[in-house]
Amino acid sequence: MVFPHVVTKSRPNIGHNGGVTSTSLNYAARAPKINRPNSVAVGTIVWLGSEVMFFAGLFAIYFTLRSVAPDLWATHTATLNIPFSTVNTIILVASSFTCQFGVFAAERMQPRSVGPKPSQWGMVEWFFLTYTLGAMFVVGQIFEYATLVSEGISLSSDAYGSAFYLTTGFHGLHVTGGLIAFLLVIGRAYAVKTFTHKEATSAIVVSYYWHFVDVVWLGLFFVIYVLK
Amino acid sequence: MKANVVLFWIIAVFCFLLAGVYTFWSLVDPFHGYVEWVGTVALTLSGALGAFLAFYLGRVHKQQGAELPEDTLTANIDDGDPEIGFFSPWSWWPIILAGGGALVMLGLAVGIWIAFGGVALTVIAITGWTYEYYRGYHAR
Numbered sequence: 001m002v003f004p005h006v007v008t009k010s011r012p013n014i015g016h017n018g019g020v021t022s023t024s025l026n027y028a029a030r031a032p033k034i035n036r037p038n039s040v041a042v043g044t045i046v047w048l049g050s051e052v053m054f055f056a057g058l059f060a061i062y063f064t065l066r067s068v069a070p071d072l073w074a075t076h077t078a079t080l081n082i083p084f085s086t087v088n089t090i091i092l093v094a095s096s097f098t099c100q101f102g103v104f105a106a107e108r109m110q111p112r113s114v115g116p117k118p119s120q121w122g123m124v125e126w127f128f129l130t131y132t133l134g135a136m137f138v139v140g141q142i143f144e145y146a147t148l149v150s151e152g153i154s155l156s157s158d159a160y161g162s163a164f165y166l167t168t169g170f171h172g173l174h175v176t177g178g179l180i181a182f183l184l185v186i187g188r189a190y191a192v193k194t195f196t197h198k199e200a201t202s203a204i205v206v207s208y209y210w211h212f213v214d215v216v217w218l219g220l221f222f223v224i225y226v227l228k
Numbered sequence: 229m230k231a232n233v234v235l236f237w238i239i240a241v242f243c244f245l246l247a248g249v250y251t252f253w254s255l256v257d258p259f260h261g262y263v264e265w266v267g268t269v270a271l272t273l274s275g276a277l278g279a280f281l282a283f284y285l286g287r288v289h290k291q292q293g294a295e296l297p298e299d300t301l302t303a304n305i306d307d308g309d310p311e312i313g314f315f316s317p318w319s320w321w322p323i324i325l326a327g328g329g330a331l332v333m334l335g336l337a338v339g340i341w342i343a344f345g346g347v348a349l350t351v352i353a354i355t356g357w358t359y360e361y362y363r364g365y366h367a368r
Contacts, residue, residue: 034294034295034296034297034300034303034307035292035293035294036294036296036310037229037285037288037292039310039312039313040313041288042284042285042288045280045281045284046281048280049277049280049281052273052276052277052280053270053273053274053277055273056269056270056273056274057270059269059273060265060266060269060270063265063266063268063269064265064266066265067262067263067265180351180354184354184355184358184359187358187359188358188359188362191359191362191363191367192362192368193368194368
């Protein structure tokens with residue numbers, strides 16, 4: 001079969017238009033500098049925006065059930081262990097601060113520590129500390145769940161149990177996912193010989209997620225344990 | 229990018245305002261008379277969503293100090309065609325991750341024991357995808 005448009009000569013069959021320039025002059029010559037934001041960072045923020053609406057649904061469930069069954073709330077909120085959950089909340093908030101110190105280390109392109117003092121720590125050390133604190137929070141949550149189940153409040157016991165475990169449970173799953181993300185970012189820092197912007201970006205977006213989950217917990221803590 | 233920031237602030241203010249109107253209206257309505265929580269929470273957090281994006285984009289705009297081609301009258305069409313990111317042309321990990329997610333959902337529907345295997349497969353797929361360009365020929 002012959003394709004008439006296929007040129008089989010050794011010299012490419014490309015001509016030019018003689019005396020004209022290849023493109024006309026355009027506005028680009030005086031266009032301002034284009035400096036796009038990091039698409040990974042903006043994409044993470046937009047996704048966290050959708051997470052806001054996910055938790056909006058959970059908050060709506062909680063408030064609606066509370067408004068239709070106030071007597072259930074009156075009896076069950078008394079069984080909550082406020083000092084315990086306050087300590088747990090402080091642990092999670094502290095983990096957000098250690099996470100941010102890890103981000104500062106990543107932003108100065110320092111994956112590992114250069115000395116024992118915290119001011120000399122790299123991203124990896126701060127993120128290991130953050131992981132430990134986050135894991136303590138999850139363990140605290142599990143302990144709290146076990147205590148509440150032993151007191152007769154379970155996911156299927158009544159509307160209060162459903163609302164309590166759905167809201168705090170989905171939050172706990174988010175924290176667990178964040179812990180896995182921290183391990184992946186720490187592993188990347190160990191995997192490379194030179195820590196680049198790519199690794200720093202993944203560290204920063206995981207910190208966005210972690211701060212978001214922390215703020216959601218503050219909302220949940222206020223609604224479930226303070227407001228009751 | 230200024231236009232995006234302003235638009236998201238407008239959305240935030242609008243939703244917060246409507247949340248107030250909605251709550252007030254459900255309280256004064258003689259056929260209702262109490263707070264309707266689904267709408268109030270949804271509208272309030274829609275405002276939070278707008279404020280969240282507006283705040284972040286505002287911060288980015290302030291830090292980078294550059295304009296997008298969409299906001300520049302003198303820009304060309306192809307200025308708005310950026311590099312979106314790096315996507316592996318041949319990776320098998322996304323389909324393995326999809327399989328893990330499908331097993332989790334199947335487990336929730338028909339028997340929770342399937343979900344345990346699905347979670348394990350999901351974690352393996354995420355790890356494999358994350359480190360795909362950190363191993364073997366791509367190690368750096």
